[in-house]
Amino acid sequence: xxxxxxxxxxxxxxxxxxxxxxxxxxxxxxxxxxxxxxxxxxxxxxxxxxxxxxxxxxxxxxxxxxxxxxxxxxxxxxxxxxxxxxxxxxxxxxxxxxxxxxxxxxxxxxxxxxxxxxxxxxxxxxxxxxxxxxxxxxxxxxxxxxxxxxxxxxxxxxxxxxxxxxxxxxxxxxxxxxxxxxxxxxxxxxxxxxxxxxxxxxxxxxxxxxxxxxxxxxxxxxxxxxxxxxxxxxxxxxxxxxxxxxxxxxxxxxxxxxxxxxxxxxxxxxxxxxxxxxxxxxxxxxxxxxxxxxxxxxxxxxxxxxxxxxxxxxxxxxxxxxxxxxxxxxxxxxxxxxxxxxxxxxxxxxxxxxxxxxxxxxxxxxxxxxxxxxxxxxxxxxxxxxxxxxxxxxxxxxxxxxxxxxxxxxxxxxxxxxxxxxxxxxxxxxxxxxxxxxxxxxxxxxx
Numbered sequence: 001x002x003x004x005x006x007x008x009x010x011x012x013x014x015x016x017x018x019x020x021x022x023x024x025x026x027x028x029x030x031x032x033x034x035x036x037x038x039x040x041x042x043x044x045x046x047x048x049x050x051x052x053x054x055x056x057x058x059x060x061x062x063x064x065x066x067x068x069x070x071x072x073x074x075x076x077x078x079x080x081x082x083x084x085x086x087x088x089x090x091x092x093x094x095x096x097x098x099x100x101x102x103x104x105x106x107x108x109x110x111x112x113x114x115x116x117x118x119x120x121x122x123x124x125x126x127x128x129x130x131x132x133x134x135x136x137x138x139x140x141x142x143x144x145x146x147x148x149x150x151x152x153x154x155x156x157x158x159x160x161x162x163x164x165x166x167x168x169x170x171x172x173x174x175x176x177x178x179x180x181x182x183x184x185x186x187x188x189x190x191x192x193x194x195x196x197x198x199x200x201x202x203x204x205x206x207x208x209x210x211x212x213x214x215x216x217x218x219x220x221x222x223x224x225x226x227x228x229x230x231x232x233x234x235x236x237x238x239x240x241x242x243x244x245x246x247x248x249x250x251x252x253x254x255x256x257x258x259x260x261x262x263x264x265x266x267x268x269x270x271x272x273x274x275x276x277x278x279x280x281x282x283x284x285x286x287x288x289x290x291x292x293x294x295x296x297x298x299x300x301x302x303x304x305x306x307x308x309x310x311x312x313x314x315x316x317x318x319x320x321x322x323x324x325x326x327x328x329x330x331x332x333x334x335x336x337x338x339x340x341x342x343x344x345x346x347x348x349x350x351x352x353x354x355x356x357x358x359x360x361x362x363x364x365x366x367x368x369x370x371x372x373x374x375x376x377x378x379x380x381x382x383x384x385x386x387x388x389x390x391x392x393x394x395x396x397x398x399x400x401x402x403x404x405x406x407x408x409x410x411x412x413x414x415x416x417x418x419x420x421x422x423x424x425x426x427x428x429x430x431x432x433x434x435x436x437x438x439x440x441x442x443x444x445x446x447x
Contacts, residue, residue: 059104069118070109087114176395180228187253188216189417194259194367195231196374198390199383206383211394212242215367221414225402226251228395236264243272258364260284280346281364282309292335301336314351354416373397
């Protein structure tokens, strides 16, 4: 049977109440190729039509609400005579509004004497608040300004300029400042600190600006970003101001400060947290040693150094370190042996804490991952106009990370520390003072 004949019989069946003939195609019968082409559907046209219908419905609903609000202000409907009427209409004016359904045109009523202050749409607002929040969240989550423009055009049919995104971000900066200056409650036995260098323009020149970050592990075992501050340099004065800032906000109970051997950080930490122990990051220390080793011997030396931190306690680690240093001397790597002997004592403070915590408190890897997030987000910016903008964007990214399950997951089992404290109290022992590097090149001097 030909296609026109089939189409004719289907039309007759649809016009009548009689069932389809036995040889007519049904839903269970795969249609022939010509028939499929005859009933082809353009998905793009259907989607465009649906978008238009949704947008038109939103537009009609909002205009109806505006009319109802104008009637309530006037005390009567349009052209209605009423003793309660207090004003009359004076036409309308068009306004565009960007909603999640797309751009709609509103007919905003004018009144002859009373100002029309609508409660539905704020004066001078052009976008729905949910759209603005989406723009800001995209920007803070790591989407570049140019990419935000492309996304808004694809989603809502209108392109939001870079200046508009910047204006929206200024509103968020107030919340970020409040988050950065929030009071710190509870104790944080472990404190991790580090800094990152970003670029800023100054008098037509590109200069560096330091962003200092502190992350603490609370008594409940959760990670928390405690501070994000600008430092003119990563020097002692900047770190001293930074540590005083977090202490003034309520930081207490610090038992260990983990960082790399940055200039001035040990002295600043000792001045503000005199009862805490300083732990030099093991990973950074290993890199310092390997920087003095020829490339062909790096793998062998790295294995030797890692064996030190696989020891069961501090005396065993110290003995192993001396064995490794002697072997380095025998390999004619005296520079590596000298670096190892001078600094290994600064990396073994973690042995005074529970063994279940060793792997995570002896390095600054916790902060290194966050610094990579900051670097990834700020790379698309290049040079910032000032240091405040650099700190704001870094803090915004860290605030976004802190709002995920990153801060909700338990990082350490702090029951181990409580149990150790109970045993130490029974034995009459206490924590040691902060260990700082000695000027004479020895393992360390007591501050």
